[in-house]
Amino acid sequence: MSGYDVKCALETIVGHFWHESFGQIYPILRQLVAEGLATVDTERAAGRPERLVYAVTPHGTEELNRWLSEPVEHHQRPRHELLLKLFFGASIPRDITLGLVARRRQEVEALLETYGEIEAELLHDSVADDAARPFWLATLRYGQLTAQATLRWC
Template sequence: MQKYNDSTYAILGILTTNCRSGYEIKQFIDNSLNHFWKISYGQIYPTLKRLEEEGLATVQTLVQEGKPERKEYFLTEKGKDVLKNWLEQPLTQLPVERNEVLLKLFFGRHQTKEQSLYLLADYKQKLEKLYQTYEGIEEGISRHNTNHQDAKYWLFTLDYGKRVTEAAIAWCEATIKEL
C-alpha cells in the first residue's frame, strides 16, 4: 500500500468531519489542528487533487448563483481504508519539538541574565495566553459539540495541549527561580 505524508492523512481524517471544501478544511485546521498540526492552503488543494486522482476521494462541483463554483470532496471506501490503515500503524518515531526558547536558553551564557529572565517571562506569558485559548476551545466543544461523535477525541488532544502547556509554565517558573 502506498505511503502518504502525515498531512495527507490529516486531510483524509478531516474529510470524515463533514468539511468538504478546501476552505472548510482550512477553517477546521485553523480552529482545531493548528495547535499541533499546521497545513497551508498551498498544501490543501494539491493534496485534495491527489486524493481524487488516486481514488481516495471523489469531488462534486456545485454551481452557486453569483459565486464561483464550489468543489466538495467525499472520502471513498478506498480513502477510508487508507485512513484506517494509517491510524492502526504504530508510531515510527517520537515527535521532535522545535522550540526557539529552548534553543536560545541552550546558548544562554552568551546573553545577560536579565535577557534570559525576560525571555522566560515572555514565554511564560505567551503560554498562559495559550492555556486560556485552550480553555475557551474546551468550553466551546463542551457547549456546542457534546453529541458529536468526535468530541471525546477532540477533548483528548486538547487535554494533551493543556497538560503540556501547564508543564511548560511550571518549567518557566522553576527556571526563572533558578536563574
C-alpha cells in the first residue's frame, strides 16, 4: 500500500477503534524500510500522481505477529469528558445536564445504525477472506455491545 492507502484503509475499516494521521504514517513507513520490515517501490501510472508502494518483508510479518501475540499494555489513560461533567452535575441546572446526556444518546443511536450497516456488509459480501471474517465480526460486536450499554445508561 501507499501511505495514502493506509490512511483510507484505517478510516474505512478500523476507524471505529483506531486512527493515525499522515504526520505519523509517512515517517513511520520510511522508518519501517530502514529497519528492513518493509520495502518500497515507486509506481508510475499514466494520468495519476507518483505513488510509493510499500510491502511487508518476511521479517516485518514476523515482527507484526510477535506484536499481535504480546499482551495489551498501553491502556488508554482515561479521559471521559461527559462523565467528568456529569460528576459535577449538581452545580449546574438540571436540564443542561440532561441535554448533555440526550446528545450522547443521539450520537450512540447513530453509531449503532452504522454498525448495523457494517454488519450487513460483513455478512453478505465476500469482502474479507473467510479466515478473517469472524475476527472482524468480533470487533464489531464489541462496538455494538458497549454502544447498547451506553444507550441503556443514557
